[in-house]
Every structure is written in C-alpha cells, then in structure tokens.
Amino acid sequence: MSIDPSGNSRADIEASDRFCFLRDLVYAKSPLQKKMISSFLSGRDALFWQRANMFADTLLPVAEQLGIEPSYIVDSYLKMCHDMLVEQIKYRRTGRYSRESAAEAYSEVYQSKKVMEAYMLGLAISQFFWPNHYAMYDFFISESGKLGGVNKYLEVGPGHGLYLVESLKLFGHASFFAVDLSPISIQLAVAMTKAFVPDRSCRFLEKNVNTFDSGKDRFDYIVMCEVLEHLDCPLLVLDKLRSLLTDGGRLFITTCSNCPAIDHVYHFKSVDHIRQMIRNAGLQIISEIALPVQPDSDGSWNPEADECNYAAMLYSGNDIHDRL
Amino acid sequence: MEEKIYQIVGRIMRVNADTLDKDSSPDTVASWDSAKHMDLMMSLEQEFGVEFSEEQIIEMMNVGLIIETLNEILGKK
Numbered sequence: 001m002s003i004d005p006s007g008n009s010r011a012d013i014e015a016s017d018r019f020c021f022l023r024d025l026v027y028a029k030s031p032l033q034k035k036m037i038s039s040f041l042s043g044r045d046a047l048f049w050q051r052a053n054m055f056a057d058t059l060l061p062v063a064e065q066l067g068i069e070p071s072y073i074v075d076s077y078l079k080m081c082h083d084m085l086v087e088q089i090k091y092r093r094t095g096r097y098s099r100e101s102a103a104e105a106y107s108e109v110y111q112s113k114k115v116m117e118a119y120m121l122g123l124a125i126s127q128f129f130w131p132n133h134y135a136m137y138d139f140f141i142s143e144s145g146k147l148g149g150v151n152k153y154l155e156v157g158p159g160h161g162l163y164l165v166e167s168l169k170l171f172g173h174a175s176f177f178a179v180d181l182s183p184i185s186i187q188l189a190v191a192m193t194k195a196f197v198p199d200r201s202c203r204f205l206e207k208n209v210n211t212f213d214s215g216k217d218r219f220d221y222i223v224m225c226e227v228l229e230h231l232d233c234p235l236l237v238l239d240k241l242r243s244l245l246t247d248g249g250r251l252f253i254t255t256c257s258n259c260p261a262i263d264h265v266y267h268f269k270s271v272d273h274i275r276q277m278i279r280n281a282g283l284q285i286i287s288e289i290a291l292p293v294q295p296d297s298d299g300s301w302n303p304e305a306d307e308c309n310y311a312a313m314l315y316s317g318n319d320i321h322d323r324l
Numbered sequence: 325m326e327e328k329i330y331q332i333v334g335r336i337m338r339v340n341a342d343t344l345d346k347d348s349s350p351d352t353v354a355s356w357d358s359a360k361h362m363d364l365m366m367s368l369e370q371e372f373g374v375e376f377s378e379e380q381i382i383e384m385m386n387v388g389l390i391i392e393t394l395n396e397i398l399g400k401k
Contacts, residue, residue, distance in 0.1 A: 031350040031385065032358045085358060086378045092366055294359040 015041075016053035018060050022125060025074040033081060037129045052128040055162070059124065062195040066188075073121045077129070080122030087260035088307075097260050097267050102232045105263040110182035119262070120188050123226075124160035132291040132309040136254050139289050140225070141166050143313045147221060147250060150174045154244065155202075156209045156224040156237075157181075161189030163225050165196040171221070176202035179212050209237055218246040225311075228255040228274075229264045238281035245316040251283060254311040257303075259293070271303040274310050288312035325372075325398070326391055332371060333387055336364045346388030361385075372398065 015023065023041070027034040044052075060070055090098045099105050109115050127133045140163055150171040155178040158164045164178060180186050186204050193202055205212065209224075222241050228234040234255075241251055257268040268274050271290045278285060291309045292301035301308075333348065334341030337355045350356040356364075365381050368374075368390065374397050376384070384390045 032356075032361065035350055035357055081358075082382060085362065085382065088362060089365065089378070089381060092362065 015049060016057055019053050019056035019128075021070060022056055022060075022074060023129075025071060026077060026129070029074065030078055030081070033078070033129075040129065040131045040134075048128075048134070055124075055128060058195050059192075062191050063121070066191060068117075068121070072118075073125060076118035077122040077125050079118055080126070083262045084260070087262060087264075091258075091260035097264050099263060099265050102230060102265050105230060105265055106181065109263040110185070113184050115262075116182055116184040117188065120160045120185055124162060124192075127160075127162055132293060135289065135291055136225075136309060136311040137162065137166075139311050140223075140252060140254075141170075143252065143287060144170055144221075144223075147171075150221045152217060152219045152221075152246075153177070154179070154214075154219040154222045156222065156241070157185070157227040157230075158189040158204075159185055159226065161192035161196075163223055164189060164202065165193055167221075167223060168193060168197040168200040168202065172200070174220075176200070177205065177214075177219075178202050179205045179207055179209050181206065181208050210240060212240075212244075214244060218249065219244055220246050220249050221252070222249070223252045225252070225254040226256075228253065228277075229259065229261075229266050229268065231266055234266050235277055235281055238277065238283065242282055242316050248315070248317045250286070251314040251316065252312070253278075253314065254309065256307070256309050258305065258307045259309070268310075270305065271308055271310060278312065278314060283314040283316060286313045286315050325394065328371065329368070329387065329391055329394065332367050333364060333390070336360055336367055344387055346391065347386055349386035368394070374398070 023037065026037065059073075063070070063073060087098060099108075109119065123133075127137050144167060151174050153167055153171055153174045153176050155164050155167065155176075157180050158178045159180070164176075168176060178186075178189065180189065183206050186206055190204060193200070222245060224237075224241065228237070231237055245251060255268065255274060256264075257270055257274060268277075275285065275288075289311050290303060292303075293307040293309065295301040295306075330341040330344050333344055337353050337360055339353060339355065344353075350361070361381075365376060365384070369376060372394060374394070376393070376397075380393050384393055
C-alpha cells in the first residue's frame with residue numbers, strides 16, 4: 001500500500017472490483033452516462049471511495065439474495081436515466097410534469113414490482129454516479145452527524161434504504177420507525193438495512209404517512225428524502241411531520257425543483273418556492289444546499305427556473321437562535 | 325438539409341461545424357452530454373417542424389443517424 005501526497009492510502013482511493021464491475025457495465029452500454037460519470041468519479045476523495053466500495057460490495061450480495069443479477073441493476077439504472085430523459089423532453093415541450101396525481105403514480109409506479117424495484121435499484125446506484133445525489137447524501141451524513149440526543153427516529157419513504165442505513169449507524173441507541181406506501185420499497189429497504197447494519201433494527205410500516213398514527217410518541221429526528229415532489233399536497237405532509245416532532249426536533253428533507261420524472265407530481269417552480277412552503281409549514285431552515293442539475297459551463301445557473309436538487313435540515317421550534 | 329443539421333449541431337455543441345462529420349457523436353464531441361443532446365433534439369424539432377418519438381431521441385446518437393432519421397420523417401410528410 002503506497003501513500004499519495006494528500007496522505008490517503010492508494011488502496012483506499014481505488015474502486016473495488018464490484019464497483020468497477022457496475023461502472024464498466026454502464027460505460028459499455030451508454031456513452032452519455034460514461035461521459036457524465038467518468039467526469040464525476042475522476043475527482044473523488046478517499047471518503048467517497050470508501051463509501052462507494054462499501055455500497056457496491058454490500059449491494060451486489062444483497063441483490064443476489066433477492067435473485068437480482070448485476071446486469072439487471074445496471075439495466076435498471078439505464079432504464080431510469082432513459083425514463084428521465086423522456087420526461088425531461090415532455091417537460092420541455094409542455095412546461096408541466098406528465099404525471100397528474102399521486103394516485104396515478106401509486107398505481108403506475110409504487111404498486112408495480114417490476115417498475116418500482118428497477119427504479120429503486122437505479123436510484124440507489126445513482127447515489128454514487130451522480131454529483132448531486134452524492135452531494136446530498138454527503139450533506140445528510142454530515143448534518144445528521146451534528147445531532148445529539150436522537151432517541152426516536154422516523155423515516156418517511158426510505159426507498160432504497162441508504163439514508164436509513166446511515167442513520168442506523170449514527171444513532172445507535174434510538175428506536176427506529178420507517179413508513180413507506182410501497183411494499184416493494186420496504187422489501188428492498190429491509191434487505192439493505194439487514195445487510196449493511198445487521199445488529200440494528202427498524203420497524204417498517206407499509207402506509208401513507210398521512211394515516212400514520214404514533215399515538216403520543218414524538219420523534220427527535222424525521223428524515224424524508226425525495227418524497228415531497230411525489231405528493232399532491234406536500235404542505236399537508238410537512239404540517240403532519242411538524243406535529244410528529246418533539247419540541248426542538250429536526251426534520252431533514254430532500255426534494256427538487258423543475259425536475260420531471262415518471263412519478264413526480266408536485267412541481268416546485270424554484271428554490272424559493274420550496275423555502276416558502278417550508279416556512280408555511282411553520283418550520284425553519286437550519287442549513288440547506290441547492291444544486292443545479294446542469295449548470296452553465298461557467299458554473300452559473302438560475303434558481304428561479306433551472307432544474308435543481310435541494311436538501312435542508314429543518315427545525316420545528318421558534319427558539320432556533322437559542323438552540324443553534 | 326444536411327448543412328443545416330451540421331450548423332445546428334455545431335451551434336449547440338459549441339464547436340465549428342466544419343469539424344463535424346457523420347460519425348460525430350458523444351464519443352467524439354467533448355461537449356455532447358445528455359443536456360446538450362436534449363437541446364439539440366429540441367432545436368432540430370423547432371427548425372424542421374417535426375416531433376421526434378422517444379425512441380428516436382434516444383437512438384440519434386451521431387450526426388449520421390440524425391440525418392437519416394430526419395430524412396425518414398420528412399420523406400414521409
């Protein structure tokens with residue numbers, strides 16, 4: 001093992017065989033993806049490779065247990081990219097998302113094993129192939145790491161389960177709950193958490209968060225990633241989550257603006273549109289990132305119109321300045 | 325029509341149209357990424373008054389295929 005000038009061991013900053021296998025399969029099948037991913041991967045640090053290798057080295061055996069071939073994972077990813085490209089074209093032509101309602105997304109996507117499984121697998125590997133998805137994942141780990149005293153944790157829509165895995169690692173003594181209305185998503189998240197953090201447990205509930213009843217229990221930390229844009233009325237869910245937080249509890253969200261996808265329903269028109277809804281729900285922003293999907297060559301972009309990924313740590317109380 | 329296509333590809337990809345040929349693709353044009361590909365498709369639709377199918381948009385990954393596809397569509401009109 002040699003040491004590079006930055007002090008990182010070279011063995012730590014190389015992609016594992018399994019990660020290379022996934023990456024090279026994508027490269028072989030899509031020149032556009034190869035261009036974007038190779039550009040992103042060329043500048044990654046040792047921590048990225050540690051996370052990416054751990055992910056690939058755990059995901060592939062999990063998939064194998066579920067009877068999923070690596071080539072199917074890559075095809076799922078490429079299918080997702082293809083679907084997004086098609087949705088973006090429709091969006092450019094009409095200025096609207098093609099999905100009319102959450103009920104339509106539920107019947108066409110979340111309830112379909114074939115569609116949902118492929119979508120979740122595609123999204124999972126995009127965490128390490130797409131700059132914005134990795135940046136939000138990194139932001140989540142960093143911001144969550146600053147929290148102390150998390151005794152009750154709730155995740156809404158764990159999807160592929162990667163964020164939940166990080167929380168299970170971070171908050172060793174907390175009680176964990178996760179709600180998701182897709183049985184396919186729950187199946188994948190259960191398999192992922194068992195494989196990544198076998199000594200920790202989480203109670204999974206298949207239901208809509210609007211009908212989730214925790215009795216008198218309140219949560220210190222709620223995480224809801226990539227959910228708001230799938231809803232007919234995201235404000236109602238933000239209101240509901242605020243009511244489920246303890247006094248001073250935190251809510252971490254990710255969402256996006258002007259970002260068409262096969263199951264995106266609510267169209268946030270700008271970053272300020274997202275911020276306004278957060279404020280309307282009585283929540284305050286502690287920290288946030290807004291990342292353009294395709295900035296201009298000089299790095300500039302327009303938060304009022306361009307496609308953007310957004311992540312924020314939110315606070316439920318009024319005494320934010322005393323608590324920070 | 326071919327000359328117009330080369331001009332549009334050059335303008336969108338920000339390269340001199342004279343440097344392009346029928347094999348020009350994401351593999352040979354550095355700036356040809358998925359966002360630029362969409363810009364290109366939208367510009368071609370506007371210029372030639374056509375609407376590509378989803379499959380055509382995904383498949384037109386070099387200048388030769390773009391010319392072929394447009395010839396096919398416009399020939400059918």
